[in-house]
Amino acid sequence: MKHTEPYQAAVEVVRKLRDAGFQALWAGGCVRDLQLGKEPKDYDVATNALPDEVRHLFGKRHTLAVGASFGVIIVRGHQPDCDVEVATFRTEGPYLDGRRPEHVHFTTAEEDAQRRDFTINGMFYDPINDSIFDYVGGKSDLQQHIIRAIGNPLERMQEDKLRLLRAIRFTATLRFRLDEDTFHAIQTMAEQITVVSPERIAEEMRKMLLHPNREYAMELACSAGLLKPVIPELASLWETEGSLSLWQQTLKRLEILQTHHFETAFAALLLDLPVANDQQRLETVYQICKQLRFSNHELNLVHWLIEQRESLQGASSFSLSRLKRLLAHPDFPFLIELVEADLRSRNQSLADLEFCRQYRDHTPIEVLNPPPLLTGNDLIAAGIKSGPQFKELLTQIQDAQLEERIHTQADAQALLEQLIKHK
Template identity: 75%
Template sequence: MKQTEPYKVALDIVRKLRNAGYQALWAGGCVRDLLLGKKPQDYDVATNALPDEVRNLFGKRQTLAVGASFGVIIVRGPHSDCDVEVATFRSEGPYLDGRRPEHVTFTTAEEDAHRRDFTINGMFYDPLTESVYDYVGGQSDLNQQIIRAIGNPLKRMQEDKLRLLRAIRFASTLQFRLDQVTFEAIQTMANEICVVSPERISGELRKMLLHPNRSYAIELVQSSELLKSIIPELAPLWEDSEKQPLWDQTLLRLKGLTLINFELSFATLLLDLPHEDSTHQLDIIHDICKRLRFSNHETSLIYWLIQHRNSLESAPSFKLSRLKRLLAHKNCPYLIELVKADLTSQKQPLDDLEFCCQYRDHTPTEVLNPPPLITGNDLIEFGIKSGPEFKELLTKIQDAQLDEIIHTKEEAFALLSRLHRD
């Protein structure tokens, strides 16, 4: 595997710790990825050096004591993507808040491995000798493609309840199967996911929905009972036998997406959300996005996509102004992807959609979305004051331009005169 700069920085950190007489190994996810033949996103180092010893060795200016009380020091690389977390081997006390241990005790590599979440994340690697240290059966589970909690699954999940979702994310993104005992523990504790902050929950959902295996991920989140706890509004889709086909379509839609976009994926998930009417549905969607702490931008795009799910129906019969406005919209590529996945999941014809794609792809930008012939400043110079009529006039003139009724500024002013006089 090609040695990237982060790889070299992490290797140098291990070498420097070893030369100073300490034990030092790569730990966690980077070991898993290396054994899978993948490029690690980042590197973590585990050592028997205490936090103060790490800071003294690398210097205060090159280190950040972000979690010294838990044995964690950041050793800074030449760039931010080369920063490496160096953690002292530790065992952990009780997790009173379901996220962090009350205290830690510095210990050995073997004990450190047993406090980690899943076996495939509990291995160590010596990059100097290329040796794997596996105290939890991680290599076996990696070879068998199993996600298994280390030790007692219920205890592991109680320590940090976000692990309920992390187990599913690892299973889906790696295309592994969940160990049955681990899966049953997730089902048992599913309603406790709500004690985790919305930001952490939505962070895991975001990672799942941005991955090509998003449909498998959501299927696991649903079958584990977690989705009912996170988005209870969706539960009737699989609990009501009459609505079950809509849930099956939801999974097919997610599977059919080819564009990688979180808002698109989330809109696809909520597309058949049970509702009394379209206004009620959009209100529920807004509440869900707010509850999960989505940004205003994310919420607006999700809202817009669902609101416009049927906007391309009968497109060949649209006036040019309506068609062009829609196809020139910045979010149109996501809408086309959503509609395609939706129609395909229902085995519906794609004729209207194909017409839209053909028109958009073969129409020059200056025709599809031309600069307006006149602007608000022109209206002011014409003597028209701001008010309800102002925007209405601009829209009518731009409609005439998009409908290719007028083509020049002179024709636009002539139309303005007629409209204003009337």
């Protein structure tokens, strides 16, 4: 079997540590993924070598001390995806801030396994001798499709509150079931998720909503009590008497949605926000995205998608200028994904959507979005001062071009003269 370069790089790190007399094993998520028959995104090595010993062995020029105080050193590969994280076996002190331990104590592999989050992430693998070291029952839980906290679930969650969301993500993305005691611990502590930074919460939401099992993830997050403290504005979807159907509608939309883009999925989640009117909905969407520290691009796209939710209705009767402007919008493909999922979830006609899709697919881009026949410079040359009429004139000329009433720069100049005269 041919292995990838990152795989080979991680084997060589283990081999070099072993040759120097240290223990070294692959640990965590890469072991889980290999057991599931998946190619790991990255490889982590656990060892009894101390951070300084790791740096001395591989050389300071080829290592990064990103978390030396916690026993973590990055061994640089010949390319970025071949970097390997090397961590010393450790136990951890109390997590007073619910995010990171106050101190660590270097120890053995067996003790190291006990401080990890879930059993499926607590296994070690020897890539040279092809053997698993499992001190926490991870292999059995993997075979039975169970997500279970290692040891006492409440203690594991107290250590790092982000694990509350990580448990939901692993359960949903792997399509496993959540161990009952672990689920109850999450329910008990759900309100404490707010001690985690908005950026870390948003990253977990991205991973869940980008996955095809996004509907299962949101249903679990809701039933575990996590979705309410993360996005309290959604809570009345399932808490208000008689409105549960709106939450079921949201879940159905997420289940149907086919997208590889987080913003489209997040818009689908917020599409039925229970508010008084459309303007309030858009203001609430803006606030939610701000609270979760979304980038400006993410915020603007989510906002635009929700704003344009009904913009395809009656598309076959649109003027050509209105139709072409909509279809030429760079984010229109995301809107199509969202609208299709929404219409299908409500068993509504796809006729307008199909008309738009067919028109867009069969219209050359130079017809759909042609270069303007006149620009602002042309208007300035004609003696027009910038102001409200400036944009209005350009829009009117572009409308005529999109509606194919004018075709050349001379046509546009003639129309401009008429418009000025008319003004």
